[in-house]
Amino acid sequence: xxxxxxxxxxxxxxxxxxxxxxxxxxxxxxxxxxxxxxxxxxxxxxxxxxxxxxxxxxxxxxxxxxxxxxxxxxxxxxxxxxxxxxxxxxxxxxxxxxxxxxxxxxxxxxxxxxxxxxxxxxxxxxxxxxxxxxxxxxxxxxxxxxxxxxxxxxxxxxxxxxxxxxxxxxxxxxxxxxxxxxxxxxxxxxxxxxxxxxxxxxxxxxxxxxxxxxxxxxxxxxxxxxxxxxxxxxxxxxxxxxxxxxxxxxxxxxxxxxxxxxxxxxxxxxxxxxxxxxxxxxxxxxxxxxxxxxxxxxxxxxxxxxxxxxxxxxxxxxxxxxxxxxxxxxxxxxxxxxxxxxxxxxxxxxx
Amino acid sequence: xxxxxxxxxxxxxxxxxxxxxxxxxxxxxxxxxxxxxxxxxxxxxxxxxxxxxxxxxxxxxxxxxxxxxxxxxxxxxxxxxxxxxxxxxxxxxxxxxxxxxxxxxxxxxxxxxxxxxxxxxxxxxxxxxxxxxxxxxxxxxxxxxxxxxxxxxxxxxxxxxxxxxxxxxxxxxxxxxxxxxxxxxxxxxxxxxxxxxxxxxxxxxxxxxxxxxxxxxxxxxxxxxxxxxxxxxxxxxxxxxxxxxxxxxxxxxxxxxxxxxxxxxxxxxxxxxxxxxxxxxxxxxxxxxxxxxxxxxxxxxxxxxxxxxxxxxxxxxxxxxxxxxxxxxxxxxxxxxxxxxxxxxxxxxxx
DNA sequence: CTTTAGCACTCAAGTCAATCGAGTGCTAAA
DNA sequence: TTTAGCACTCGATTGACTTGAGTGCTAAAG
Numbered sequence: 001x002x003x004x005x006x007x008x009x010x011x012x013x014x015x016x017x018x019x020x021x022x023x024x025x026x027x028x029x030x031x032x033x034x035x036x037x038x039x040x041x042x043x044x045x046x047x048x049x050x051x052x053x054x055x056x057x058x059x060x061x062x063x064x065x066x067x068x069x070x071x072x073x074x075x076x077x078x079x080x081x082x083x084x085x086x087x088x089x090x091x092x093x094x095x096x097x098x099x100x101x102x103x104x105x106x107x108x109x110x111x112x113x114x115x116x117x118x119x120x121x122x123x124x125x126x127x128x129x130x131x132x133x134x135x136x137x138x139x140x141x142x143x144x145x146x147x148x149x150x151x152x153x154x155x156x157x158x159x160x161x162x163x164x165x166x167x168x169x170x171x172x173x174x175x176x177x178x179x180x181x182x183x184x185x186x187x188x189x190x191x192x193x194x195x196x197x198x199x200x201x202x203x204x205x206x207x208x209x210x211x212x213x214x215x216x217x218x219x220x221x222x223x224x225x226x227x228x229x230x231x232x233x234x235x236x237x238x239x240x241x242x243x244x245x246x247x248x249x250x251x252x253x254x255x256x257x258x259x260x261x262x263x264x265x266x267x268x269x270x271x272x273x274x275x276x277x278x279x280x281x282x283x284x285x286x287x288x289x290x291x292x293x294x295x296x297x298x299x300x301x302x303x304x305x306x307x308x309x310x311x312x313x314x315x316x317x318x319x320x321x322x323x324x325x326x327x328x329x330x331x332x333x334x335x336x337x338x339x340x341x342x343x344x345x346x347x348x349x350x351x
Numbered sequence: 352x353x354x355x356x357x358x359x360x361x362x363x364x365x366x367x368x369x370x371x372x373x374x375x376x377x378x379x380x381x382x383x384x385x386x387x388x389x390x391x392x393x394x395x396x397x398x399x400x401x402x403x404x405x406x407x408x409x410x411x412x413x414x415x416x417x418x419x420x421x422x423x424x425x426x427x428x429x430x431x432x433x434x435x436x437x438x439x440x441x442x443x444x445x446x447x448x449x450x451x452x453x454x455x456x457x458x459x460x461x462x463x464x465x466x467x468x469x470x471x472x473x474x475x476x477x478x479x480x481x482x483x484x485x486x487x488x489x490x491x492x493x494x495x496x497x498x499x500x501x502x503x504x505x506x507x508x509x510x511x512x513x514x515x516x517x518x519x520x521x522x523x524x525x526x527x528x529x530x531x532x533x534x535x536x537x538x539x540x541x542x543x544x545x546x547x548x549x550x551x552x553x554x555x556x557x558x559x560x561x562x563x564x565x566x567x568x569x570x571x572x573x574x575x576x577x578x579x580x581x582x583x584x585x586x587x588x589x590x591x592x593x594x595x596x597x598x599x600x601x602x603x604x605x606x607x608x609x610x611x612x613x614x615x616x617x618x619x620x621x622x623x624x625x626x627x628x629x630x631x632x633x634x635x636x637x638x639x640x641x642x643x644x645x646x647x648x649x650x651x652x653x654x655x656x657x658x659x660x661x662x663x664x665x666x667x668x669x670x671x672x673x674x675x676x677x678x679x680x681x682x683x684x685x686x687x688x689x690x691x692x693x694x695x696x697x698x699x700x701x702x
Numbered sequence: 703c704t705t706t707a708g709c710a711c712t713c714a715a716g717t718c719a720a721t722c723g724a725g726t727g728c729t730a731a732a
Numbered sequence: 733t734t735t736a737g738c739a740c741t742c743g744a745t746t747g748a749c750t751t752g753a754g755t756g757c758t759a760a761a762g
Contacts, residue, residue, distance in 0.1 A: 039734075040736080042734075043733090060743090061742060062740095062741055062742070064741095
């Protein structure tokens with residue numbers, strides 16, 4: 001495989017650029033005029049022919065302009081594009097949107113917000129998956145007497161999530177008794193994961209009915225948190241992408257967008273795809289690899305966020321293969337870092 | 352305004368029926384053949400002409416079949432359609448979907464679920480707005496010592512919503528002191544709305560710093576709940592509607608679907624629209640009245656759910672004007688009643 | 703007075719051929 | 733190695749023509 005000349009690289013990246021903007025095959029004459037190149041269309045044609053030969057470009061039909069191939073996009077994203085950081089200005093704008101909503105609504109709220117901002121910035125579909133606690137454990141249990149015969153169980157987990165349960169008791173129990181029970185549970189189970197608690201509990205059976213009742217609820221609530229909240233995926237901007245010719249024209253492609261309204265499919269896809277990525281790095285999937293077959297000329301820009309080995313989620317942008325990588329990649333990276341910061345702050349707060 | 356003959360009613364409803372199915376203008380001959388009418392096409396033509404005169408039907412151009420007008424749909428929905436209850440079979444299916452998710456995820460979870468079920472049943476866009484507590488008041492406050500210098504404030508509201516806050520204290524405070532403060536607050540403010548608490552608090556200023564701190568947080572949290580969670584709208588099934596010819600063909604209409612990804616617009620629309628509806632009743636808005644101008648040949652089926660005068664939200668279906676009213680209306684009604692039941696149950700639990 | 707057969711008329715949608723033009727590859731000269 | 737020139741390709745556009753579902757009107761039949 002021969003190495004590309006500088007001029008070839010230039011021309012290739014111009015083609016990609018132009019095609020991203022116009023979505024129409026780009027030809028030699030057009031290229032020379034638009035970018036004021038100082039060689040002739042014929043020269044450009046020769047180079048285009050070579051690039052086509054090497055499979056970086058393709059032609060929809062013999063007498064049309066060129067379109068980047070998957071391979072072309074890959075080279076563009078990997079080498080040709082100058083991935084600068086996001087402009088100061090844009091960073092501020094995003095931060096502003098993030099923090100003007102003063103209410104702290106917890107992790108869920110942040111994710112929703114991130115999805116909304118990312119969608120509006122990228123004009124594409126945004127995906128934000130809930131951080132999956134790799135090791136979620138019990139931080140604190142509190143028991144609160146409500147009416148004498150009803151109590152509230154409040155659970156704080158190391159991931160920063162909380163759960164509450166109402167439980168109706170068979171007999172009157174004093175707040176004192178509740179506090180003592182809570183203390184005992186905290187001493188014995190603090191810092192343990194769901195499974196560890198389960199095992200520990202097997203060891204010694206108390207005949208303390210209250211204790212049993214509480215622990216049953218605690219375990220249930222923890223299982224739920226583990227299983228459910230874990231993989232939830234927030235999505236935004238589906239309508240953004242409807243304007244793109246790729247989707248406007250093909251009924252099939254439009255149907256394929258259904259997938260973004262189907263939690264289970266999204267979850268399994270994201271969890272399969274991005275797990276081995278390190279925090280902060282951005283991964284670009286070009287040509288809908290592994291995704292739905294009808295979405296083949298689409299791309300996905302993904303990044304992981306959170307705290308390594310502890311609590312990590314995925315954030316990303318989905319759009320046509322000719323998406324604005326040079327804007328989307330830094331944006332995704334920046335939003336991932338914002339989310340990471342927010343999450344580690346919220347963990348520190350709970351320390 | 353003359354009254355329609357039985358035959359005219361029959362023909363009108365057949366036209367509506369057929370147009371809902373085929374989305375193409377329906378003509379006399381076709382009508383007679385498809386429904387095996389025992390009068391001739393010419394007769395039907397005469398009737399169609401009269402119905403057109405009376406503005407129940409219209410023609411896209413002089414030599415085409417008829418299409419129902421807004422007025423036509425209104426008559427159909429209001430009088431001609433036999434609004435039977437949802438079939439036993441369908442009710443069971445919906446209930447099953449509703450309750451197979453065993454986890455009780457709180458009101459939010461139910462709403463999401465309702466939106467998802469409604470979208471899949473109606474093949475249109477579903478809307479579920481969070482119940483707006485008309486009179487939300489404080490049920491219980493609990494203060495929990497976490498680490499000696501951090502406490503957790505747990506707020507239970509009469510609407511069944513909960514809020515927690517972490518607060519870092521300037522000095523060590525015992526759980527005992529916290530419990531006493533909580534008791535005091537509960538005695539003084541229990542059952543009051545945000546505004547009432549605000550007033551009551553003005554009356555006597557304590558020099559109890561802890562008390563002040565807690566109350567500041569309680570009020571904040573309550574304001575947030577009032578303002579924010581209140582109007583949130585869950586949406587599902589946007590991609591359903593993309594297949595409909597109304598949207599597949601018009602770029603404009605597709606753009607207009609953006610509105611379903613914009614919380615503020617949705618919230619204000621729903622709150623303006625459906626407030627004066629009584630619980631259980633179903634309201635049908637034909638011709639996108641008041642909604643976006645680009646969505647004029649669309650309709651909305653809405654119902655209120657919840658507990659009258661206390662905690663009510665809206666549930667509904669949005670689709671092309673030629674939607675399957677006869678299926679969607681009972682479905683919306685049924686789902687509204689399910690949600691109402693769930694909400695009143697959850698309130699009873701908290702009593 | 704109502705229904706229906708017959709007929710001329712309308713008009714969107716489909717078919718087909720001609721034309722246009724952006725783009726190509728190749729060759730030969732600079 | 734670059735470029736001008738030229739014949740060629742082929743999708744897109746245009747416009748004339750045909751087709752057919754549907755109409756309104758009239759006059760005869762019930």
